[in-house]
Amino acid sequence: MTSYSKEVLGDLAAGKLPWPQTRRIMSAYKDDDRFFKMVAVYQDRVAWADPILLPVSDHLFICQSGDERITRCECGHSFGDYRKNWKLKAAIIVRNTEEALREIYPNSDIPDPQWMEIREFICPECGTMHEVEAAAPGYPIVHDFEPDLEGFYREWLGKPL
Amino acid sequence: MLDKPASVLRLRERLLDSERLMEETGCYDGITELTLRNEDPLKFETLHTKLRAYCVSAREMARRISASPGVREVGEMVVAIYTPEGDAIALSNGIMVHVHTMSRFIKWMIKNNYEENPKIREGDIFANNDAFIGTVQVPDVMDVVPIFHEGTLVGWAGAVCHELEAGGITPGGDVCLAQERFTEGLFVCAEKIGENDEIRRDYVIRCERNLRMPIYWVLDEKAKVASCIDMRESVKQLISEIGLDYWMKVSKEFIEEGRRAQLARTRQLTVPGIYRGHTFYGHVTAGKPGFQLLGDPDWLYNIPIEMEITTDGKITMDFEGTQPWGYHSMNCTPAGMDGGMFVTLTQHMNFEGLVNDGAWMATELKLPHGTWTNPDNEMVATATSWALLLPAYGVFQRLLSRGFVARGFVEEAFVGQVNSPMIEMGGESQYGTPFGMAHFECAAAGSGALAIADGLDTAYVGWNPESDMGNIEVWEQSMPMVYIGRSIVPNSGGAGKYRGGCSFVSTWLINKTSHLRLHTSEHSSRVFDNSGMCGGYPAPTCQKHRAVRNSNIHELAANGEPLAHAPGIDPDVSDYEKNIGGDHVLVEGPYITSPHKSGDIFSHSYNGGGGYGDVLERDPIKTAWDVENGYLTREAAIQVFGIVLKDDAEGYPVADIDATVERRAAMRKQRLAKAIPVSDWIAAERGRVEKADFAPEVKKMYASAIKLSSRFTKDFSDFWTVDAKSIFMPGAKP
Numbered sequence: 001m002t003s004y005s006k007e008v009l010g011d012l013a014a015g016k017l018p019w020p021q022t023r024r025i026m027s028a029y030k031d032d033d034r035f036f037k038m039v040a041v042y043q044d045r046v047a048w049a050d051p052i053l054l055p056v057s058d059h060l061f062i063c064q065s066g067d068e069r070i071t072r073c074e075c076g077h078s079f080g081d082y083r084k085n086w087k088l089k090a091a092i093i094v095r096n097t098e099e100a101l102r103e104i105y106p107n108s109d110i111p112d113p114q115w116m117e118i119r120e121f122i123c124p125e126c127g128t129m130h131e132v133e134a135a136a137p138g139y140p141i142v143h144d145f146e147p148d149l150e151g152f153y154r155e156w157l158g159k160p161l
Numbered sequence: 162m163l164d165k166p167a168s169v170l171r172l173r174e175r176l177l178d179s180e181r182l183m184e185e186t187g188c189y190d191g192i193t194e195l196t197l198r199n200e201d202p203l204k205f206e207t208l209h210t211k212l213r214a215y216c217v218s219a220r221e222m223a224r225r226i227s228a229s230p231g232v233r234e235v236g237e238m239v240v241a242i243y244t245p246e247g248d249a250i251a252l253s254n255g256i257m258v259h260v261h262t263m264s265r266f267i268k269w270m271i272k273n274n275y276e277e278n279p280k281i282r283e284g285d286i287f288a289n290n291d292a293f294i295g296t297v298q299v300p301d302v303m304d305v306v307p308i309f310h311e312g313t314l315v316g317w318a319g320a321v322c323h324e325l326e327a328g329g330i331t332p333g334g335d336v337c338l339a340q341e342r343f344t345e346g347l348f349v350c351a352e353k354i355g356e357n358d359e360i361r362r363d364y365v366i367r368c369e370r371n372l373r374m375p376i377y378w379v380l381d382e383k384a385k386v387a388s389c390i391d392m393r394e395s396v397k398q399l400i401s402e403i404g405l406d407y408w409m410k411v412s413k414e415f416i417e418e419g420r421r422a423q424l425a426r427t428r429q430l431t432v433p434g435i436y437r438g439h440t441f442y443g444h445v446t447a448g449k450p451g452f453q454l455l456g457d458p459d460w461l462y463n464i465p466i467e468m469e470i471t472t473d474g475k476i477t478m479d480f481e482g483t484q485p486w487g488y489h490s491m492n493c494t495p496a497g498m499d500g501g502m503f504v505t506l507t508q509h510m511n512f513e514g515l516v517n518d519g520a521w522m523a524t525e526l527k528l529p530h531g532t533w534t535n536p537d538n539e540m541v542a543t544a545t546s547w548a549l550l551l552p553a554y555g556v557f558q559r560l561l562s563r564g565f566v567a568r569g570f571v572e573e574a575f576v577g578q579v580n581s582p583m584i585e586m587g588g589e590s591q592y593g594t595p596f597g598m599a600h601f602e603c604a605a606a607g608s609g610a611l612a613i614a615d616g617l618d619t620a621y622v623g624w625n626p627e628s629d630m631g632n633i634e635v636w637e638q639s640m641p642m643v644y645i646g647r648s649i650v651p652n653s654g655g656a657g658k659y660r661g662g663c664s665f666v667s668t669w670l671i672n673k674t675s676h677l678r679l680h681t682s683e684h685s686s687r688v689f690d691n692s693g694m695c696g697g698y699p700a701p702t703c704q705k706h707r708a709v710r711n712s713n714i715h716e717l718a719a720n721g722e723p724l725a726h727a728p729g730i731d732p733d734v735s736d737y738e739k740n741i742g743g744d745h746v747l748v749e750g751p752y753i754t755s756p757h758k759s760g761d762i763f764s765h766s767y768n769g770g771g772g773y774g775d776v777l778e779r780d781p782i783k784t785a786w787d788v789e790n791g792y793l794t795r796e797a798a799i800q801v802f803g804i805v806l807k808d809d810a811e812g813y814p815v816a817d818i819d820a821t822v823e824r825r826a827a828m829r830k831q832r833l834a835k836a837i838p839v840s841d842w843i844a845a846e847r848g849r850v851e852k853a854d855f856a857p858e859v860k861k862m863y864a865s866a867i868k869l870s871s872r873f874t875k876d877f878s879d880f881w882t883v884d885a886k887s888i889f890m891p892g893a894k895p
Contacts, residue, residue: 009569012571012572012613013571013613015613015614015658015659017613019614022572022613022614025572026572026573029513030429030430030570032429034568034569034570035568035569037569038569038571039569054432054567055566055567055569056563056566056567057563057566057695057696058566058612058658058695058696058773058774058775059696059775087839088839088840088843089839089840090838090839091833091836091837091838091839092836092837092838092839092842093832093835093836093837094842102732103800103801104656104698104801105652105701106652106732106794106796106797106800106801107651107652107730107731107732107794107796107797108650108652108653108701108704108732109701109703109704109705109732110701110703110732111687111688111689111702111703112443112687112688112856114687114855114856114859115441115443115461115687115688115856115858115859116441116443116687116688116689118698118699120832120836121839122832122833122836124833124836124838126829127829127830127832127833128696128775129696129775129776129777129832130695130696130775131694131695131696132692132693132696132697132698132699133692134440134441134688134689134692134693134699135439135441136441136461136463136688136855136859136862137849137855137856137859138846138849138850138855138859138863138881139439139463140876140877140880140881141839141843141880142437142438142439142465143437144436144437144438144563145434145435145436145437145563145567146434146435147432147433147434147567148432148433148434148435148472149434151433151472152432152433152434152472155433155472156428156432156433156472
């Protein structure tokens with residue numbers, strides 16, 4: 001069975017693994033012990049102790065915090081119950097003018113702000129940009145991911161939460 | 162269960178029986194046990210490898226028969242082997258989207274009783290390019306031949322080429338001006354086009370009389386038929402070695418194994434749950450010549466997707482909330498939507514083991530009737546379906562990637578494909594003859610970023626995983642334009658910790674013609690039709706077309722003056738305007754204008770991919786390399802990424818790490834100072850929503866989505882705590 005060390009997976013997640021080795025991992029049969037090893041990699045990366053249950057973005061994790069399961073930023077900021085859309089507890093910058101869009105697209109044609117805006121969802125504590133939505137004005141904020149956490153652990157990982 | 166050698170049932174009954182068995186057992190054709198695989202797995206695997214080799218070899222042979230640079234250079238072809246009921250057992254590389262669309266075509270003929278009339282006999286050749294029967298768009302012309310063994314139908318061999326000219330209202334294959342079926346070009350509707358392995362002369366005459374460039378279509382027909390016969394003979398030889406009963410059983414076990422493998426891979430690589438995403442497409446045609454006012458000339462489509470992965474590993478994609486079909490060429494049929502699903506799965510999950518129709522069977526598409534994904538009117542045009550398909554399946558790639566990230570398989574996460582606008586052309590060739598062609602260098606856009614690396618530059622499109630832009634010299638042989646530039650577009654990848662792959666722009670001098678029609682399709686306007694992920698930005702998508710009519714380029718060249726080979730990086734004044742005299746033209750959206758002539762200049766940009774992760778985490782050293790090599794500008798490095806560059810002794814950019822750290826800290830601080838709580842933003846924005854204070858096209862989009870979808874209406878109303886219907890459809894019944 002294919003398996004990699006935590007160090008290799010740590011480098012892979014950080015984009016530091018040399019490309020030939022990365023390429024081999026991409027092409028090889030997948031390692032069935034990946035999930036918990038990767039969780040351990042992330043757990044080492046964060047400064048807080050709540051056990052990570054699921055990574056959901058580059059710096060966002062669902063973790064067990066006391067009796068609650070919450071979405072937490074790598075910096076420690078809590079976005080609340082993992083079943084709720086974390087974006088609703090984030091800070092936001094909306095780019096809906098030519099000037100604001102031009103800051104990100106200095107040399108290209110830009111969208112018509114009457115038709116489309118950019119919404120940047122930011123951790124209010126550390127300022128990390130967790131997600132960017134490009135949407136028509138008035139479009140409801142999307143709830144990206146509602147994992148079936150119980151089903152995942154119980155039926156796929158064989159380890160009840 | 163497998164007791165179906167050389168079935169005595171008629172084909173139509175056999176197909177219905179197979180569908181019933183799938184319904185009842187949940188397994189393909191009722192195969193609940195993989196008996197042959199369990200008995201001798203090595204033989205099982207070896208046989209499938211052989212079938213795949215037959216397909217790959219047949220395709221390569223056919224590419225050398227074709228006259229079309231689309232097929233020869235870019236590889237716009239795929240072949241596959243099917244069961245008698247029309248399910249794909251094995252396939253070649255290439256435009257794999259059509260493996261399942263051909264399946265639909267075969268099943269359509271069976272269900273429409275082709276056994277009775279026009280009959281299915283050994284040596285027959287059937288062709289189709291009708292998307293409501295089974296293809297994506299009119300230029301995707303497919304040929305299938307039945308495989309008989311001692312008088313019994315034992316399978317089908319099929320091949321598809323994307324034709325460069327389809328004889329529609331505008332020249333080329335992707336007929337951008339088609340607004341209904343009757344202007345899309347030459348239709349071949351599940352037609353018997355040959356017997357005894359020979360294409361009928363009257364069919365060839367029809368092609369010759371109805372196409373601008375019949376040599377492409379007709380030679381591609383010959384290439385496809387040759388590949389089908391090649392596969393057919395190989396399969397017959399194989400059956401003589403392994404026996405008919407074994408063939409009939411093993412070919413179906415391959416598909417059931419493929420179905421199970423897909424479920425297992427979903428369970429292995431993802432996390433169950435609900436995933437959501439959306440994208441948009443804008444179309445601007447007001448005032449452009451040729452468009453009939455059958456609908457709004459300018460419009461905006463939303464494409465929301467909800468994907469569910471259940472704990473048994475099934476993937477369901479639901480398009481509820483999207484827009485109605487319209488009088489344009491970008492509608493899609495369920496066959497095309499299936500094809501999009503198949504080619505995406507093949508690239509992201511079904512890339513090992515027995516790649517076949519089984520993967521598709523482990524998924525489900527919910528395509529709301531009346532929308533562009535499933536029109537309730539078969540007269541609609543689908544000539545440029547990819548315009549909406551690509552952004553839609555780009556969303557699917559991001560949704561899957563969210564699952565890969567959550568599961569820890571970061572190396573599989575990918576921000577997705579983008580539209581790559583195509584140029585269609587026709588008129589008088591450089592040889593003084595009539596011609597028509599699609600320029601397929603668009604088959605090399607930038608890809609979305611990965612979660613661990615930048616996207617591929619000028620090397621990916623979703624519809625052809627072997628993406629290739631083709632050689633300049635070969636394209637120049639086929640059209641009355643010569644290249645004066647083909648270069649990377651700086652900043653064309655979406656910004657992020659990992660940037661999206663960059664696109665390229667070509668510039669041509671129109672040459673040796675007095676009449677060249679140039680049109681473009683799959684060209685979204687005013688909006689992003691792609692996205693970033695996990696903090697990355699979308700790639701810029703709406704580059705306008707630039708042209709110079711009556712240019713003085715020959716005079717400049719004669720005087721040794723500098724020319725312009727690309728638009729440059731000033732968004733307000735192009736290098737063409739700076740260096741070349743003549744009538745400068747700037748066109749938003751699809752390029753549809755009066756014909757060009759020798760001496761004019763035309764440029765066309767393709768699209769880059771979306772970015773991944775927070776821009777403030779991008780590697781400064783990599784960025785210096787990007788600036789040095791023209792993938793990013795210095796302006797973007799400092800303004801977007803917060804990376805300060807200085808010059809080394811030889812004038813090359815190098816990262817100033819200390820200054821970068823300082824600048825990024827300031828940018829982060831600025832972000833926090835500028836950002837407001839989302840709840841405050843919602844409260845403020847609600848007033849605008851209540852007043853429907855939006856552009857007319859945006860309001861129309863909401864009204865259309867609300868009319869078609871109660872779920873969209875509820876979600877919109879719940880989010881803003883408003884009554885969406887009364888805002889966007891005043892006077893409508895509650």
